[in-house]
Amino acid sequence: MGEKIDKAGMSLINLCLRGLIIVFLLVFGTIFFIRARNMATIRSTAADMIRYSTAITDYITDHGVAPTNPFGPIHHKKPFIRELLPYLGMARCMDWWRYPFRIWTGAGNRIYGLSTTRDNDFIIASFGKKGLIDGWKYDPGDPDRGGFPLISTSDFERDIVLMNGEWVRAPFFILDKNRSSGQAKNIGHKDGDEDGSAR
Numbered sequence: 001m002g003e004k005i006d007k008a009g010m011s012l013i014n015l016c017l018r019g020l021i022i023v024f025l026l027v028f029g030t031i032f033f034i035r036a037r038n039m040a041t042i043r044s045t046a047a048d049m050i051r052y053s054t055a056i057t058d059y060i061t062d063h064g065v066a067p068t069n070p071f072g073p074i075h076h077k078k079p080f081i082r083e084l085l086p087y088l089g090m091a092r093c094m095d096w097w098r099y100p101f102r103i104w105t106g107a108g109n110r111i112y113g114l115s116t117t118r119d120n121d122f123i124i125a126s127f128g129k130k131g132l133i134d135g136w137k138y139d140p141g142d143p144d145r146g147g148f149p150l151i152s153t154s155d156f157e158r159d160i161v162l163m164n165g166e167w168v169r170a171p172f173f174i175l176d177k178n179r180s181s182g183q184a185k186n187i188g189h190k191d192g193d194e195d196g197s198a199r
Helices: 002-063 079-088 153-157 172-180
Strands: 102-105 109-111 114-116 122-126 160-163 166-171
Touching: 002 079, 002 102, 002 122, 002 153, 002 160, 102 109, 109 122, 114 122, 166 172
Parallel strands: none
Antiparallel strands: 102 122, 109 114, 122 160, 160 166
């Protein structure tokens, strides 16, 4: 009788252990999947921003000025996209979080503590996972302050920003990659009085 109880108890313990292992694997697998999806999303978004940056730079080479887009959000009906399409080949107006890219071109734009002062200046931004500007400001005295780690899910909510082909706000792995490739510095002026909104 005692042996039967021991066997039943062991079976119950084994069942509980197996259940705990399954739960652990499900939780760990879900966390891993979400992180992998977020990483793929931010990498794809960054790649599209570089495509826009390259296309704008090529346009400037041909025309001497950036295509006009002073107000940020882009969509397919904007003249900016029609002007840039020959250089892009294909225009994706939304980042991989499914929010519109923000692109400011030409002189007179102020955002993130950055100012565009020339007709060929441009800023490209993605507002991150939630599509909301995060309030970060560029500090020319400490440009590395624009880097951030990707540790928690909330880190994917941070903006990523290019100015004149240079990353000024991005995860460390993107900044480190650009440093190793010898990407040139070409940052516009800091505007210390700006509140983070664009004109």
